[in-house]
Amino acid sequence: MSPSHLAPDSAPVRRPLTRSQRLDRLPFTRKHGRLLGASGIGWALDAMDVGLISFVIAALAVHWDLAKSDGSLIASAGFAGMAIGASLGGLLADRLGRRSVFALTLLVYGLATGASALAMGVGTLIALRFVVGLGLGAELPVASTLMSEFAPARIRGRIIVWLEAFWAGGWILAAVIGTFVATSGPTGWRWALALGMVPAAYSIVIRLGMPESVRFLETKGRHEEAERIVRDFEASAGLDAAAQGVLASDAGTEEGRVAADAVGVVPEADQVASGGIWSAALRARTAGLWVVWACINLAYYGAFIWIPTLLVDRGFTLTQSFTFTLIITLAQIPGYAAAAWLIEVLGRRWTLTLFLAGSAVSAVGYGMADSEATILVAGCLLSFFNLGAWGALYAIGPELYPTAVRGTGTGAAAAFGRLASIAAPFLVPVLVVSGGQWLAFAVFALAFAVAAAAAFTLPEQRGKALAE
16 A cells, blocks of 8 residues: 555544633733733722721721621621622623623622712611622632633643732732721721722723633634634734644644643543532532631631731720731732742642641731730731632632533632621620630631641642633
């Protein structure tokens, strides 16, 4: 048989890349950077709003003689809204689109925060904080899902930690506003909340400037729009139409598959959407993720919502308390940086587990701190490990589910976690009265330890394609 007859049989099978593979193979481009920046600013504004309320509660304790029970109600009302918002936001994102829901959440909580500045009593403030929480709770899982679906597979985890790092910027901004605006006088807290209206204006930028998720568009049959967005990202990477065709034609070769999608085979469990997030293939990871979310919410919000007030109770002035909180908050930045590096070196599971274990040890240290120096050191370590853990958690969540239930899965876990954050503001005063600050932080340490154990049960998703 002549060589000419052998050639066709020995030639590699040619098959085009999927749009998801085409996105996964790209380097980090300017369009990725703009998307990360747009999502990150929304994330930072969310953090600013969450952080501001801790300073507002401390200020109202001075200016309104606010009881701790009322402070707990104000904080918990926001978390109750976040629990509902996270669940609804995830469901809506799977039906209406990631971008539209993201913009809507910014509008809701921005307007409600601005209205909170006009509150004349505790009841009104509690009601408005609930509405604020609806927007806040829905925004976070939707933003991380959108970013995950555009990020190149080999650096997806790192990019989501970068997104979560914007939280530190927002919380630092809240600490600055709290320190220099909320302490300016009896109405300082009102001006602080008025600044929270910024997200309402920013929602317009989000709606007009961000692309919709390609994976979502494909599930809705909007293939032309999805193709146009993918081509825009490829063009940003310097791939012209001819280069795109060459790379696509090479996809059937082993080299082409590795170059296009250096992510291995998607496990069977990742491909299952039937039965939802509690299907046989997904229920174990859903349960583990829910435990992590509940424990980290209980410990994080229990500690950081009350730190300014607890410092005032220990004899520090309002300004000193807010300044200490600002310094502690700054330690979030290196925490995120460390997590962003480790998440692609050690993997998602190990990074999340180690940072949660570090949070547990730091919580014990903060509970035992008895001087300004030890308060600052232990507080900074708690901030470092805790926020690094948050970064890893937001990275791993969207990777656990296929596209059809990705928003639902991440939103439901966040919603379950918010139930714990609702209880946290009420739990802290009870624990402090019963056994002092050390008891409260011992409980937080235990919660972090349980979260670390649950995190280690989650499947490792480093280097794997997002399941369709």
